[in-house]
Amino acid sequence: MIEATIYKALGDPIRLEIVKRLSVTSTSTVGDISTNLGITRQGARKQLQVLVNANVVHLEQCGRQTQVSLNTKTLQIAQSFISQLERKWDNRLEALKNYVEASD
């Protein structure tokens, strides 16, 4: 059940805010992303690492700064898994409805 780690990574206000920022900002060094989150740079960095570990975000060293980028592939997996849940649930309800109607 490794899947849960993706959602766990997104399941924190600060981490979600980081991901949001990444989706719209073009300049994104670790320093940029870590400011104005209401916590220290080191604290922000720890949260960023959680995103890295969950493969949501990718880091690349560029001289003295580190560039941050979103891993859309991971997001896509997370997204499609949720829609699969919805689909299965709806099918189940459909089947149940048919069953009830058939026995009328």
Added chain:
Amino acid sequence: MIEATIYKALGDPIRLEIVKRLSVTSTSTVGDISTNLGITRQGARKQLQVLVNANVVHLEQCGRQTQVSLNTKTLQIAQSFISQLERKWDNRLEALKNYVEASD
């Protein structure tokens, strides 16, 4: 940033397993769902409550048992938010690409 609570709820192996089971099983009382998760019924119930609080799951009292159902609306919100992130990120990359090409 209330959004994070949805992902936090899904971000635990046992809770995700509960949601998976709900998506395919037709009979779903609290007791049913709580068995064979590797933890006690009371432990499972606590996890179920997290899902309820995050509005992922809904409970309904039926006599001496409690019926559990998925809240697809919440799942849909979670799912569409993630695809929005992907979309924004892709747009950003597109814009960046155009900018680079224009300056060639």
Added chain:
DNA sequence: CATTAATGCAACCAATTGGTTGCATTAATG
């Protein structure tokens, strides 16, 4: 080449979380 900017790493701590045991309660059943 001294200074500063951008970063990483580790130790520490309070709060939260994931689980347990041990009850109590209330609805169905022989």
Added chain:
DNA sequence: CATTAATGCAACCAATTGGTTGCATTAATG
């Protein structure tokens, strides 16, 4: 109506988490 099945609730505890402070390191810059 005594028994059992299905459940809820609370206290407790170890492990994890979210954050801090205080360094060290290494690349750019005047």
